[in-house]
Amino acid sequence: MEIDTQLLEGHISIEAALEARTRPIYKILIQQDKAQSSRIKRQQRQRHLTHIQQMAASQDIPVQFAPAAEIDTQANGQSHGGLIAVVGPRHFVSMGDLLHNRECPFVVMLDGIEDPFNFGQAVRALYAAGATGLVVRPRNWMTAAGVVARASAGASERMETAVAEDAETAADFFRQQGLQIACTGQTESTSLYAADLTQPLFLVLGGEKRGITRSFMRNADVVLEIPYGRSYGYALGAAAAAAIISFEVMRQRQGAVTG
Secondary structure, eight states: OOOOOEEEESHHHHHHHHHHOOSOEEEEEEEHHHHHHHHHHOHHHHHHHHHHHHHHHHTTOOEEEEOHHHHHHHSSSSOSTTEEEEEOOOOOBOTGGGGTTOSSOEEEEEESOOOHHHHHHHHHHHHHHTOOEEEEOSSOGGGSHHHHHHHTTTHHHHSOEEEOSSHHHHHHHHHHTTOEEEEEOSTTOEETTTSOOOSOEEEEEEOTTTOOOHHHHHHSSEEEEOOOSSOOOSOOOHHHHHHHHHHHHHHHHHHHHHO
């Protein structure tokens, strides 16, 4: 049976996959001359390589040294830094697992984002701001593991992630678990900075083109609008919206704790 494999490139993505253990890693390739030069000139690179080799050994993952031509042939681009990993599909958890041992969960569904780099950038912002879980559709950008992992600086490997058929299915589940259901939009909306985001929250963020359906907006507990500094008739990209909203959630919750 043919094994479904993908590539992770660069030490940030590979370290994240090794630490998170959210997918099988079949082997790691290190460029020979990179390994040699790093011992002499690049102490920081050597620390990363040593850490990766130690983690790989503890997980019985083979590490091979390969010439630059072999690495370049297998890699998707030239920014791999002499380090690639052959990996399997991402493991997902259940939506219930995203709530396990979470006092005040903040779960986000990214729905309809049409570019893996933008998807990864959005995950990066969500993870940095403290989102506790991610929900994606069955067909999602996790299949473009290399791009997503690099764009997210490894956050896509670390973030607990579940799968739902659609936003409505996920919202029904989380509403039953007591979470507030939120999305972005401009119809009957509330300013992001006027909304109470300190309660357990499930947020749906859509892509620039497909956005959130009207039926979902009607059933959401709150529709959030990001105020602009001037008149401008275009939506923000998903990554920008994810960053603005998730850090406002963080700000409010930290204020609630310290206040």
